[in-house]
Amino acid sequence: MRKWRWDRFFEAFPYIWDGLRVTIEFTVLGSLVAYLLGLIFAIVRGLRIPVVDQLLWAFIEFVRGTPLLVQIFVLYWIVRPDLLGGLEVETQRFIVGVTALGVHYACYTSEVYRAGIEAVPAAQWEAATALSLPRRRVWTDVILPQAIPRVLPALGNYTIAMFKEVPLLSAIVVLDMVYQVKTVYAGSAGGAGPEAWFAVGLTFLALSYPCSILVRKVQRRVGVL
Amino acid sequence: MSANISTYLDRILAGLPATLWATVGGIALTVVLSFLAGTALLSPRLPVRALSRVYVEGFRGSSEVVQLFFFAVAVPIFFGVAIGATAQGLLLIGILVLGLNHGAYGAEIVRGAVQSVPKGQLEAAVALNLTPRQRLWRVVLPQAVVEMLPSFNTLFIQLVKATALLSFIAVPEIFKKADELRAVPEFSRELGVIYLLELVIYLLIAVAVTVIMRWLEKVAARRAGRTPSNRRRPVGAVL
Numbered sequence: 001m002r003k004w005r006w007d008r009f010f011e012a013f014p015y016i017w018d019g020l021r022v023t024i025e026f027t028v029l030g031s032l033v034a035y036l037l038g039l040i041f042a043i044v045r046g047l048r049i050p051v052v053d054q055l056l057w058a059f060i061e062f063v064r065g066t067p068l069l070v071q072i073f074v075l076y077w078i079v080r081p082d083l084l085g086g087l088e089v090e091t092q093r094f095i096v097g098v099t100a101l102g103v104h105y106a107c108y109t110s111e112v113y114r115a116g117i118e119a120v121p122a123a124q125w126e127a128a129t130a131l132s133l134p135r136r137r138v139w140t141d142v143i144l145p146q147a148i149p150r151v152l153p154a155l156g157n158y159t160i161a162m163f164k165e166v167p168l169l170s171a172i173v174v175l176d177m178v179y180q181v182k183t184v185y186a187g188s189a190g191g192a193g194p195e196a197w198f199a200v201g202l203t204f205l206a207l208s209y210p211c212s213i214l215v216r217k218v219q220r221r222v223g224v225l
Numbered sequence: 226m227s228a229n230i231s232t233y234l235d236r237i238l239a240g241l242p243a244t245l246w247a248t249v250g251g252i253a254l255t256v257v258l259s260f261l262a263g264t265a266l267l268s269p270r271l272p273v274r275a276l277s278r279v280y281v282e283g284f285r286g287s288s289e290v291v292q293l294f295f296f297a298v299a300v301p302i303f304f305g306v307a308i309g310a311t312a313q314g315l316l317l318i319g320i321l322v323l324g325l326n327h328g329a330y331g332a333e334i335v336r337g338a339v340q341s342v343p344k345g346q347l348e349a350a351v352a353l354n355l356t357p358r359q360r361l362w363r364v365v366l367p368q369a370v371v372e373m374l375p376s377f378n379t380l381f382i383q384l385v386k387a388t389a390l391l392s393f394i395a396v397p398e399i400f401k402k403a404d405e406l407r408a409v410p411e412f413s414r415e416l417g418v419i420y421l422l423e424l425v426i427y428l429l430i431a432v433a434v435t436v437i438m439r440w441l442e443k444v445a446a447r448r449a450g451r452t453p454s455n456r457r458r459p460v461g462a463v464l
């Protein structure tokens with residue numbers, strides 16, 4: 001058995017630090033896309049437009065049932081050359097990364113929103129109708145203000161999950177924590193050993209664990225969904 | 226479509242055994258670890274509870290990709306075996322990581338399900354003078370398992386999708402195989418077809434898992450003396 005070397009553990013942190021900013025950036029932007037797009041999906045599905053409803057359902061199930069890694073590659077190798085060919089390569093990777101994470105998780109969050117919207121008591125709809133509020137105001141003033149606070153903890157959970165999935169983007173040369181340690185660090189110091197990977201794992205844990213405790217606390221306060 | 230489609234399918238399907246092994250092995254290890262860690266989370270002894278808590282939070286809180294790299298690098302060094310030298314060895318490491326990671330999620334499913342068994346059931350079992358073991362096997366678990374199965378279904382589908390990550394440590398599974406096709410210039414123009422085939426295969430595996438789990442749900446519900454709940458989509462009539 002080889003000896004564990006703590007010096008190599010500490011050597012990894014400058015590289016981790018460089019990647020951490022990128023990892024967080026993708027998590028935050030991906031989450032924003034997922035929150036917004038998920039809400040749009042949920043509302044569109046709530047309208048029950050024939051054909052559109054079924055197509056959207058099929059799309060959501062398809063995205064949820066297939067690996068994110070493959071979706072990233074589809075966007076990167078098939079969609080990107082046609083749509084983003086003119087942009088700088090860095091920008092292309094950025095757009096692909098945020099889109100892949102955002103769309104993937106939007107398919108999950110849309111179901112969360114749906115459950116939240118359905119949990120709003122029917123009497124609220126009836127009251128809104130009785131007051132003859134226009135359709136748009138029913139959503140913005142009555143339904144969503146009641147549905148969204150309740151789903152926030154569940155959305156938070158998906159952000160934490162996304163944070164832990166950003167490393168998949170290292171496969172398309174996004175300079176996140178994993179890419180830094182795998183490639184940059186391995187090329188400079190004597191390779192990335194288990195110590196370096198342990199350090200990356202701990203960094204993920206140190207950030208995601210407090211967040212999930214926080215989410216659990218909020219969940220208890222607003223009532224579970 | 227394309228003329229090369231059977232070539233693509235042949236190449237991709239060469240990776241199918243590795244993907245299926247990873248799925249089946251990963252699920253088996255997940256189930257074992259879920260029950261071990263899940264019941265340990267409910268143990269009256271603090272050290273046991275603490276240990277399983279550390280395992281559960283450690284694997285849920287860090288990234289699966291990182292765990293994969295950690296084990297792929299660490300296992301050969303620590304155990305002094307060149308396990309990463311062969312495809313089988315890499316696959317073994319992959320199964321280990323899939324099982325450890327999803328077992329940590331499964332532990333919470335098991336804990337939640339056991340806790341959701343009504344307290345009266347346990348009191349009745351005590352009143353009937355059943356031994357602690359009988360209480361667990363004959364009263365608590367049969368009811369808890371019914372609760373667990375839908376969540377395990379979701380977890381297993383996550384696991385199926387996670388097998389694609391094994392391409393990171395060069396396990397020759399279907400995603401790795403498809404990715405190799407990208408290197409051939411002649412094929413790289415038809416990536417759309419290649420990836421579509423791939424996605425359909427993952428979807429088929431996921432559907433197969435769901436079909437099996439639904440069947441198990443029915444069996445478990447019947448054995449626990451319940452009629453299986455028919456899961457309708459919730460009707461939001463007002464929307």
